[in-house]
Amino acid sequence: MDNSIFENTQFPYNIATESSNEPLKILQINLARAKAATNQLQETASTIKPDVILLKEQYINNNVIPGIPQTWKTFSSSNQKAAILIPSPKLKPALLAKKMNMVALKIQTSSFPITIISAYSSPAQNVHTTLQEIQEIISSLPEEKIIIGADLNGHNTLWGYSSNANRGKDILDFILANNLNIINKPDALPTFQRNNSVGWPDLTLCSQSLIDSSINWEVLEEISLSDHRYIETTIASTVANQFYKRYQTRHGNHLRFLNIIGKEIYHLERKIKAARNSGELNNATIELQTVIINACNKSFKIKKQLLITKPNWWTEQLEIHKKKVRALRRRAQRAPEIERQARYQVFKKEKAKYKRHIKQARNMGWRKFCSAASHPYGKQYKVAFRKSVFPSQIPYLINGDPKGSLQEAAQNILDQIFLSPAIPTNYNLTTSTQPPDPPFSPQEISAVIEHLPSGKAPAIDGIDNLLIKIIHKRFNNIFPTLFNKCLHLSCFRDSLKIGNIILFQEEKDQRLASSYRPISLLPTIGKVLEKLMTQRLTYHLESTNSPNDRQHGFREGKSVDTAINEILSKIKTARRDGKHVLVLSIDIKGAFDNLQHRAILKNLDASACPSNINRLFHSLLQNRKVTLVTPQGRATKDQKQGCSQGSCSGPALWNLVANEILNQVWPDNVHIQAFADDFVLVIKADTNKSLVEDTQSAITQFSSWCSENELAISIEKTNYILFSKMVRCPKITWNGYKINRVKFFKYLGIHVDDRLN
Numbered sequence: 028m029d030n031s032i033f034e035n036t037q038f039p040y041n042i043a044t045e046s047s048n049e050p051l052k053i054l055q056i057n058l059a060r061a062k063a064a065t066n067q068l069q070e071t072a073s074t075i076k077p078d079v080i081l082l083k084e085q086y087i088n089n090n091v092i093p094g095i096p097q098t099w100k101t102f103s104s105s106n107q108k109a110a111i112l113i114p115s116p117k118l119k120p121a122l123l124a125k126k127m128n129m130v131a132l133k134i135q136t137s138s139f140p141i142t143i144i145s146a147y148s149s150p151a152q153n154v155h156t157t158l159q160e161i162q163e164i165i166s167s168l169p170e171e172k173i174i175i176g177a178d179l180n181g182h183n184t185l186w187g188y189s190s191n192a193n194r195g196k197d198i199l200d201f202i203l204a205n206n207l208n209i210i211n212k213p214d215a216l217p218t219f220q221r222n223n224s225v226g227w228p229d230l231t232l233c234s235q236s237l238i239d240s241s242i243n244w245e246v247l248e249e250i251s252l253s254d255h256r257y258i259e260t261t262i263a264s265t266v267a268n269q270f271y272k273r274y275q276t277r278h279g280n281h282l283r284f285l286n287i288i289g290k291e292i293y294h295l296e297r298k299i300k301a302a303r304n305s306g307e308l309n310n311a312t313i314e315l316q317t318v319i320i321n322a323c324n325k326s327f328k329i330k331k332q333l334l335i336t337k338p339n340w341w342t343e344q345l346e347i348h349k350k351k352v353r354a355l356r357r358r359a360q361r362a363p364e365i366e367r368q369a370r371y372q373v374f375k376k377e378k379a380k381y382k383r384h385i386k387q388a389r390n391m392g393w394r395k396f397c398s399a400a401s402h403p404y405g406k407q408y409k410v411a412f413r414k415s416v417f418p419s420q421i422p423y424l425i426n427g428d429p430k431g432s433l434q435e436a437a438q439n440i441l442d443q444i445f446l447s448p449a450i451p452t453n454y455n456l457t458t459s460t461q462p463p464d465p466p467f468s469p470q471e472i473s474a475v476i477e478h479l480p481s482g483k484a485p486a487i488d489g490i491d492n493l494l495i496k497i498i499h500k501r502f503n504n505i506f507p508t509l510f511n512k513c514l515h516l517s518c519f520r521d522s523l524k525i526g527n528i529i530l531f532q533e534e535k536d537q538r539l540a541s542s543y544r545p546i547s548l549l550p551t552i553g554k555v556l557e558k559l560m561t562q563r564l565t566y567h568l569e570s571t572n573s574p575n576d577r578q579h580g581f582r583e584g585k586s587v588d589t590a591i592n593e594i595l596s597k598i599k600t601a602r603r604d605g606k607h608v609l610v611l612s613i614d615i616k617g618a619f620d621n622l623q624h625r626a627i628l629k630n631l632d633a634s635a636c637p638s639n640i641n642r643l644f645h646s647l648l649q650n651r652k653v654t655l656v657t658p659q660g661r662a663t664k665d666q667k668q669g670c671s672q673g674s675c676s677g678p679a680l681w682n683l684v685a686n687e688i689l690n691q692v693w694p695d696n697v698h699i700q701a702f703a704d705d706f707v708l709v710i711k712a713d714t715n716k717s718l719v720e721d722t723q724s725a726i727t728q729f730s731s732w733c734s735e736n737e738l739a740i741s742i743e744k745t746n747y748i749l750f751s752k753m754v755r756c757p758k759i760t761w762n763g764y765k766i767n768r769v770k771f772f773k774y775l776g777i778h779v780d781d782r783l784n
Contacts, residue, residue, distance in 0.1 A: 038522045039316040040654075040661065041272045041489040043329060047117060050241075051136055051262040052076065053143070055176040057083040057219075057229060063382040064252040066094045066389055070345075071249060072114050073337040075259065078266060079134070080112040081145040081176035083229075083255075094338070094389070100420060104130045109147040114335045117266045119658050121421045121433050122537050124164055128157040129177075131164045133423065135265050135433050135658040137267040139172055141237070155314055156196055158201045165234075167203050167429045173234040174260070175207070180228045186211040187218075187227030195720035198230075207232045210260065216246040220253040231260050235635060240264055250353050252382060268658045271527060272489040274327035277481075284326035284494075285501050291318045292502045305518040312520040314489050315550070319498070323489060340392025352381050372594040421530070421657060422537050424520065437655040441528070443540035444620070445653055448668045448737060452624040454649035464637035466511040467559050473499070475558045476506070479551070486527050487549040487654065510556050512683050517642030523553030524770050526653045545620070547653060547671035554675060560643055561676045564683075566634045573748035574682060575689035580703030581678035587775045590702045594709060594774065597698050598750055598783065599710035606696075607718050607751040611708040611759070612772050613729065614744035618704035619677055620669040622684060624648045626736045628668075630683045647676070668737075678703060688732040698724045702775055719757045722747075726761055748772045748781055 054077035058064040065086040072080065085092050087107050095101065100113035100120060105127045113120050113132075120143075123131040143163060148157035152764040165173060170515065183195030184189040186209060202209060210231040217225035231244055241263035249257050295315050302308040355377050359370035417608035423429050427439040476499045479492035499506055513519060526547030535542035549557075568574055574582060579590035594610070601608045615621075627648065631641050670677030678719035685701055693699055698709040708725050712718035735738060742764045749757065749768060759766040 032569075038525060039313060039320055039488045041320050041487060042269050042656065042661070043272050044267060045117065045271050046137060046267045047265050049265065051078050051141070051266060053079045053081060053174065053176065053260040053262070055081040055229060055231060055258040055260065055484070056251060057147075057178045057253060058085045058251075059253040059255060060084050060086055061253050062086045062093075063385055065092060066385055067250075067252050069094060069335075069338050070341050071251070071257065073335050075247075075249070075257075076115075076335055077113040077259070078113070079143055080114065081143070082110040082112060083145070083147040083178040084108055085110055090350070101317070102130050102132060104128055104145075104147070108149070111145045113142060117268045118432065119420060120266060121423055121436050123423050123429055126160040126163075126273050127536060128152075129160045129164075129480070133429075133433065133436075135267075136262075136264040138264045140432055141262070141264075142168055142171060142173045144173065144175040144177070146175065146179070148179045148623065150176075154181060154197055158198070162201070162205065164429075165207075169430075170236060171234070171430060172237045172240075173207075174237060175230070175232040176258070176260075176263070177232070178229050178255075182226075185209060185213065185584070186230060187213050187215060192337055202232060206235050208235060208238050210242060210244045212244060215244075216248075216256065218246055219255050229255060229258055231258060237262070248353060248357070250349055250356070250378075250381075252378070252385075266658075269656055269660055271485070271487055271656060272323075273330040273485060274323045274489060274491070274494075275330055276323075276327055276491055276493045278328075280326045281497050284322050285497065287322040287325055288318055288498065289502070292505055296502075296505050296508050299505075299512050302512055302516070305516060305520075308512060308516055308518055309520050309522070312552075313522050315505070315509070316490065316522060316550070318680070319490050319494065320488060323494070336664060338389070338392070339396070340388045342388055345381075345388055348381050348384055352378050395447060414723070421655065422543075423539055424538055432659055433657040434659040434662055437657045438664070440540060440543070441653060441655055441662055441664035443663045444543065444545055445666050446621075447665075447669065448623055450625065452643050452648075453665065454624070454628070459632055459636075459638040459641040460639070461635050461638045463639035464514070464563055466514060467507065469503070469507055471559065471562075472507050472510060472555070473503075475555050475562075479555070484529075484548055486550040487525050488522075488550050490551050492551055493732055495555065506552070506555065509552070510559060513556060514639055514643060517639055517646055519553070519556065519643055519646040521650050521652075523550050523556065524647060524651050525550065526654045526666070526673065528653050530655075541617075545653075545672060547673040549671065549673055559649070559677045560640060561679050563640050564634075564636055564676075565679055567640070568634060568683070571635070573634055573686065575686050577698075577700040578682055578685060578702075580701065580705070581682060587702065587777075590700065590775060591777055593700055594707055595779070596784065597709045602750055604711075606711035606713065607715065607749070607753060609710045609718055609722055609747055609749055609751075609759075610756065610772065610776065611710070611722065611726070611747045611766070612745065613706040613708065614741040615704050615706070615733070616739045616741045617669075618738065619672055619681060621738055622669050622681060624668055625739050626684045627680050630687060634683065642723045643681075644676075668743040684736065688729065691728065691732070693725070693728070694721065696721060699725075699729075705776065707776065715753050715755060715757060718751075719759065722757070722759055728760070730762065742766070746772065748779070750781055750783070 054075055059193040102122055109129055111130055111132055112685050118134050120132040120134050124135050128148060129144055131142060131144045133140050133142050144161060146156045146157050146161055179198050181195035181198040182192035183199055184191055206427055210233055217227055218229040232597040243261045245259050247257040247259055251257055298311045302311055355374040359367060359374045362370045421437050422432055423436050476495055483492055485491040526549055529546045530543045533544060535543050579585040631644055651663050653666050655662045670680050696711045700707055710722045712721055712727060740761060742761060745758055746767045746769045756768055771778050
């Protein structure tokens with residue numbers, strides 16, 4: 028593994044490259060919807076150690092493949108008859124397409140990208156439907172390397188059958204028309220066997236551009252518990268991966284680490300104190316990060332990627348039983364014809380017994396796992412209800428080019444998620460004439476560092492929270508010196524505000540940028556400074572009574588309870604007075620991601636906060652970057668709008684801007700409140716007509732504020748509920764679009780119906 032710092036000398040990108048000496052290994056199997064075959068898949072993978080698994084007819088329960096580790100990356104076709112599993116942590120796949128009968132991914136090897144397709148067409152289905160879906164992928168990727176694992180249920184002598192059928196001829200025509208190569212060997216073992224019937228329906232195809240690579244194809248003798256056999260394909264191209272380092276800092280060796288940085292720390296402290304401008308401070312900050320990184324490289328091991336392990340319920344007895352079943356099958360296959368039927372009966376009985384033993388062992392293992400639970404919402408709960416959330420892989424977006432590398436795909440998604448504002452922001456302009464705040468006190472800094480949570484993932488520099496704590500405990504002047512120099516120069520250094528983006532997919536189309544929520548992992552040193560700034564800003568705002576009392580989110584003394592109690596109180600009071608009440612729930616699209624920096628800076632100036640805190644926030648928002656790492660390297664994008672989801676200042680800055688609309692003058696019969704970016708309008712009126720007019724007027728006022736701040740409303744998620752006995756339903760619109768009426772609405776996790784239940 029190459030442990031050198033990445034080639035960019037401006038910022039401490041602490042990237043490691045991991046290469047494998049093994050060829051790319053692909054395992055292919057039709058599981059015949061068998062639960063036992065699916066249960067055994069993890070054990071088989073731990074033995075064969077494939078990088079990719081192509082499944083057909085996998086067993087499905089509640090839209091998931093049971094028995095598969097949640098850490099495996101899973102991609103399924105729309106009908107869930109074909110899937111691709113990535114058990115190997117070395118591979119970072121990108122989703123290319125998900126169609127009814129097939130799914131396609133692209134992976135990056137050390138030599139080239141490869142598109143991998145898994146497809147299934149049942150004997151009762153028109154095979155042309157599946158072939159057309161594969162055709163669309165091939166046509167979009169001219170001259171690229173493609174490998175296809177498909178069960179198309181077609182007979183042809185070229186892949187083992189004794190005769191040709193029309194379906195097989197259609198498949199062969201498709202193969203020839205697309206210049207594909209059949210990897211199957213005509214003399215190979217049958218890939219399908221049920222009683223006395225054998226067949227070769229499972230095909231492995233590749234593009235002509237992949238033929239030059241050394242490819243080995245083999246039907247395995249491994250017991251599958253399906254009526255299909257495993258197929259192993261190896262391609263002579265190794266897998267390389269780049270990733271940001273994470274050190275094993277929780278396992279000691281802290282004294283060695285501190286002794287190494289101790290040789291440099293006092294020199295760095297003097298250098299920071301002597302910095303006269305942002306350039307000198309920037310160099311000193313990067314040098315500090317680099318010294319810590321080098322000390323980590325000499326003191327700590329790098330956290331290894333997880334290996335493919337056997338299921339925790341697998342036993343030595345099951346391993347012995349599996350070998351026995353395999354031996355019985357081999358004897359049946361090699362027996363003289365007069366004995367073969369009897370031998371197969373013995374094999375089938377033993378296989379049935381083996382299936383029962385697997386089921387018993389799995390159930391017993393699950394009971395043992397559950398009985399060890401010490402917390403009602405611990406890992407047992409997360410496994411049972413699939414509550415663990417794992418980052419998404421880089422997708423090829425609908426409007427992106429399917430050709431090219433994963434790095435280009437990563438750049439495309441950054442370009443679509445992190446948009447630039449229509450009007451550029453002037454970060455250097457501030458009209459603040461307020462007196463400056465005093466320096467951060469040692470107690471203030473220590474309190475923030477001591478409360479850093481453990482176990483959080485580090486950012487691009489690999490410096491985690493524990494390292495900051497142990498450095499501050501031994502050398503308690505280095506961070507106060509750095510943070511107060513930043514405050515004095517009003518300079519938040521660029522290397523402390525680069526976000527490593529982790530994508531989390533929501534339940535939407537995987538190929539739409541809007542389906543992904545980007546979480547930004549920020550350097551820990553920068554997060555401490557950001558927390559100090561935010562505390563100072565919050566203290567100033569609260570001491571001047573600036574925050575509107577109707578903002579219930581991210582404020583001391585406010586909570587979900589206060590927000591719900593206030594809205595219910597307003598509704599009940601209006602209903603007691605005999606008023607018609609309309610409650611409008613407003614959804615702002617990507618509020619934090621689309622918050623304009625100029626709106627933040629305008630409201631900072633208006634808040635009259637201390638001048639040095641004001642200017643430090645100006646510096647924080649300027650020259651921000653986000654990065655997404657791929658096996659080939661980084662994709663990087665300037666972040667010119669929005670507050671990073673993962674930054675501690677984001678909620679405070681959002682509340683600062685949202686305060687503007689809450690502070691506007693509203694009619695007496697209109698109540699507005701918010702919990703962070705969740706806004707609610709409560710309108711009361713005596714008649715249907717006045718209720719509609721007052722609601723439309725309130726919408727116009729709110730919409731005007733959104734337009735000024737370049738915020739968009741999600742019409743499909745914005746709705747209203749009516750508390751009234753009026754017969755005619757009010758027609759409410761937003762910029763010409765109809766707002767839906769609902770019988771109940773969900774506010775901050777609480778469901779409230781039109782009877783206030």
